[in-house]
Amino acid sequence: MHYEAMAQDALRGVVKAALKRAAAPEGLPGAHHFYITFKTDAAGVSGPVDLLGKYPDEMTIVLQHQYWDLAPGETFFSVTLQFGGQPKRLSIPYAAVTRFYDPSVQFLLQFEAPAAAAGGDSKALAAAPEPEAAPAGPEGAAKIVSLDQFRKK
Template structure:
């Protein structure tokens, strides 16, 4: 691809903007805690090699996994490419590092807010069909 081909890559622009919303929500939560009933359901692709999750979770969730950030979470950190958090699974606290590129959905049910970040096949870049101007008949 040359520069002209990727100049207006709308899929990437939209996905990046949606991820910025998630980053903002997670950063605020890491700085101030969670309040006013907010809580997050985050679904991500467990096959993404950039993610760091325990092997037993990969086996239990071979394709996608949803985590909940509500009452019991610790050490939430937000970086440019990923966020990390400690969550309790089966009575044990585990550390997860989730790359933003693997996110599929971000939901805050307390305010009926849902983002679908799995947009790759949903945005179709087609050239619009332009109507041809009809020639006027001259009399």
């Protein structure tokens, strides 16, 4: 019956529903914000080659104050974030998401990693520098962070 796979798909539906609420005109309510970790080498992930090349295995994005054009679809979502002061668009299949965390309410979902796309290889989680703040957006800055501090040791 593959109950574990069905449960993973159902929980990815929670991620999709949360992103749909964030994409609504009123945006994220209160202090809610999302840390989304995904496999950059998973099938269907797309974005600037230079950005994905820096994180050949896994990447974490934060949707808080500065994100634009969030478009949650049925099988993937797209969002524009600032990296090094430049807007860059990412498209991420829900199946590529390995972690979803809303620290405002300590809500965490963790998923099994998908199989790598053809030609992908597995490397350790990369800790990323904080990108520059966008001058034209709302307060705060988009960040890429390592989730090592949240891992059980």
